Amino acid sequence: MVKVSIDDEKETGSSPYASTSSSRTSSSVSLSSVDSDTPESESFYDRLVALVDIVPPQTRHTISSRLSKTTSFLHRSGKVVGNLVWIVTTSALLVGLPLALILEDEAKIVQEERNMLAQQQGVQQMIGGSPYPGSDANKQQGLVPPGF
Known part of the structure:
Protein backbone atom coordinates (compact mmCIF):
# COMPACT_ATOMS: atom_id res chain seq x y z
CA MET A 1 0.00 0.00 0.00
CA VAL A 2 1.01 3.59 -0.46
CA LYS A 3 1.82 5.51 2.66
CA VAL A 4 0.85 9.15 2.53
CA SER A 5 2.75 11.62 4.64
CA ILE A 6 2.80 15.40 4.70
CA ASP A 7 6.18 17.07 4.67
CA ASP A 8 6.41 20.72 5.46
CA GLU A 9 8.81 22.20 2.93
CA LYS A 10 9.41 25.30 5.03
CA GLU A 11 11.01 23.22 7.77
CA THR A 12 13.29 21.14 5.58
CA GLY A 13 14.31 23.77 3.06
CA SER A 14 15.61 21.15 0.63
CA SER A 15 12.77 21.21 -1.87
CA PRO A 16 13.80 21.41 -5.52
CA TYR A 17 10.79 23.63 -6.07
CA ALA A 18 11.94 26.32 -3.66
CA SER A 19 11.69 29.82 -4.97
CA THR A 20 15.00 31.20 -3.73
CA SER A 21 17.11 32.93 -6.27
CA SER A 22 20.06 30.59 -5.82
CA SER A 23 17.98 27.52 -6.72
CA ARG A 24 16.63 29.17 -9.83
CA THR A 25 20.05 29.75 -11.26
CA SER A 26 21.76 26.69 -9.88
CA SER A 27 21.49 23.42 -11.74
CA SER A 28 22.81 21.34 -8.86
CA VAL A 29 19.32 20.82 -7.46
CA SER A 30 17.23 18.79 -9.88
CA LEU A 31 14.25 16.49 -9.87
CA SER A 32 16.48 13.42 -10.00
CA SER A 33 17.77 14.21 -6.51
CA VAL A 34 14.25 13.92 -5.09
CA ASP A 35 13.63 10.53 -3.48
CA SER A 36 10.73 8.56 -4.87
CA ASP A 37 7.87 7.86 -2.47
CA THR A 38 7.15 4.46 -4.03
CA PRO A 39 9.28 1.53 -2.93
CA GLU A 40 11.13 -0.46 -5.55
CA SER A 41 9.41 -3.74 -4.61
CA GLU A 42 5.89 -2.43 -5.31
CA SER A 43 4.33 -4.29 -8.25
CA PHE A 44 1.78 -3.19 -10.80
CA TYR A 45 -0.84 -5.33 -9.08
CA ASP A 46 -0.18 -3.57 -5.77
CA ARG A 47 -0.76 -0.24 -7.46
CA LEU A 48 -4.05 -1.44 -8.95
CA VAL A 49 -5.22 -2.72 -5.57
CA ALA A 50 -4.38 0.65 -4.05
CA LEU A 51 -6.68 2.32 -6.59
CA VAL A 52 -9.66 0.62 -4.92
CA ASP A 53 -9.39 3.10 -2.08
CA ILE A 54 -9.70 6.01 -4.49
CA VAL A 55 -13.00 4.88 -6.07
CA PRO A 56 -16.06 5.37 -3.83
CA PRO A 57 -18.04 2.24 -2.86
CA GLN A 58 -21.20 3.33 -4.71
CA THR A 59 -19.21 3.84 -7.94
CA ARG A 60 -17.48 0.49 -7.47
CA HIS A 61 -20.86 -1.21 -7.05
CA THR A 62 -22.21 0.51 -10.18
CA ILE A 63 -19.18 -0.51 -12.23
CA SER A 64 -19.35 -4.07 -10.91
CA SER A 65 -23.08 -4.44 -11.64
CA ARG A 66 -22.73 -3.03 -15.17
CA LEU A 67 -19.80 -5.33 -15.88
CA SER A 68 -21.78 -8.29 -14.54
CA LYS A 69 -24.82 -7.41 -16.67
CA THR A 70 -22.66 -6.97 -19.77
CA THR A 71 -20.95 -10.30 -19.18
CA SER A 72 -24.23 -12.15 -18.71
CA PHE A 73 -25.72 -10.48 -21.82
CA LEU A 74 -22.72 -11.50 -23.92
CA HIS A 75 -22.91 -15.03 -22.55
CA ARG A 76 -26.63 -15.37 -23.31
CA SER A 77 -26.34 -13.83 -26.78
CA GLY A 78 -23.36 -16.08 -27.55
CA GLN A 119 -26.41 -39.99 -81.45
CA GLN A 120 -29.78 -40.76 -83.03
CA GLN A 121 -29.61 -37.61 -85.12
CA GLY A 122 -26.09 -38.53 -86.18
CA VAL A 123 -27.22 -42.00 -87.26
CA GLN A 124 -30.13 -40.51 -89.23
CA GLN A 125 -27.81 -38.10 -91.01
CA MET A 126 -25.46 -40.92 -91.91
CA ILE A 127 -28.35 -42.94 -93.38
CA GLY A 128 -29.31 -39.94 -95.45
CA GLY A 129 -32.32 -38.76 -93.60
CA SER A 130 -32.98 -35.22 -92.61
CA PRO A 131 -32.13 -34.30 -89.01
CA TYR A 132 -35.47 -32.53 -88.75
CA PRO A 133 -38.52 -34.67 -88.03
CA GLY A 134 -41.48 -34.17 -90.35
CA SER A 135 -39.43 -33.10 -93.35
CA ASP A 136 -39.89 -34.35 -96.92
CA ALA A 137 -37.08 -36.88 -96.60
CA ASN A 138 -38.83 -38.69 -93.74
CA LYS A 139 -42.14 -38.79 -95.61
CA GLN A 140 -40.52 -40.35 -98.64
CA GLN A 141 -38.93 -43.12 -96.59
CA GLY A 142 -42.18 -43.95 -94.90
CA LEU A 143 -41.13 -43.15 -91.37
CA VAL A 144 -44.20 -41.02 -90.76
CA PRO A 145 -47.50 -42.91 -90.94
CA PRO A 146 -50.04 -41.59 -93.42
CA GLY A 147 -52.58 -39.16 -92.08
CA PHE A 148 -50.26 -37.20 -89.89
Missing part, protein backbone atom coordinates in the same frame (compact mmCIF):
# COMPACT_ATOMS: atom_id res chain seq x y z
CA LYS A 79 -25.44 -19.12 -26.63
CA VAL A 80 -28.32 -17.97 -28.83
CA VAL A 81 -26.02 -17.28 -31.78
CA GLY A 82 -24.33 -20.65 -31.29
CA ASN A 83 -27.68 -22.43 -31.27
CA LEU A 84 -28.77 -20.60 -34.43
CA VAL A 85 -25.55 -21.54 -36.20
CA TRP A 86 -26.06 -25.17 -35.14
CA ILE A 87 -29.63 -25.19 -36.46
CA VAL A 88 -28.66 -23.64 -39.79
CA THR A 89 -25.69 -25.97 -40.25
CA THR A 90 -27.56 -29.17 -39.47
CA SER A 91 -30.53 -28.10 -41.60
CA ALA A 92 -28.23 -27.40 -44.51
CA LEU A 93 -26.64 -30.82 -44.15
CA LEU A 94 -29.91 -32.71 -43.72
CA VAL A 95 -31.89 -30.91 -46.41
CA GLY A 96 -29.39 -29.22 -48.70
CA LEU A 97 -26.96 -32.08 -49.25
CA PRO A 98 -29.54 -34.62 -50.44
CA LEU A 99 -31.17 -31.94 -52.57
CA ALA A 100 -27.84 -31.13 -54.19
CA LEU A 101 -27.19 -34.82 -54.88
CA ILE A 102 -30.63 -35.23 -56.48
CA LEU A 103 -30.12 -32.17 -58.66
CA GLU A 104 -26.75 -33.50 -59.76
CA ASP A 105 -28.27 -36.87 -60.68
CA GLU A 106 -31.04 -35.12 -62.62
CA ALA A 107 -28.46 -33.08 -64.53
CA LYS A 108 -26.60 -36.29 -65.43
CA ILE A 109 -29.80 -37.88 -66.72
CA VAL A 110 -30.63 -34.82 -68.85
CA GLN A 111 -27.10 -34.84 -70.26
CA GLU A 112 -27.37 -38.54 -71.13
CA GLU A 113 -30.70 -37.92 -72.89
CA ARG A 114 -29.09 -35.14 -74.93
CA ASN A 115 -26.23 -37.44 -75.87
CA MET A 116 -28.67 -40.18 -76.93
CA LEU A 117 -30.67 -37.72 -79.04
CA ALA A 118 -27.47 -36.43 -80.65
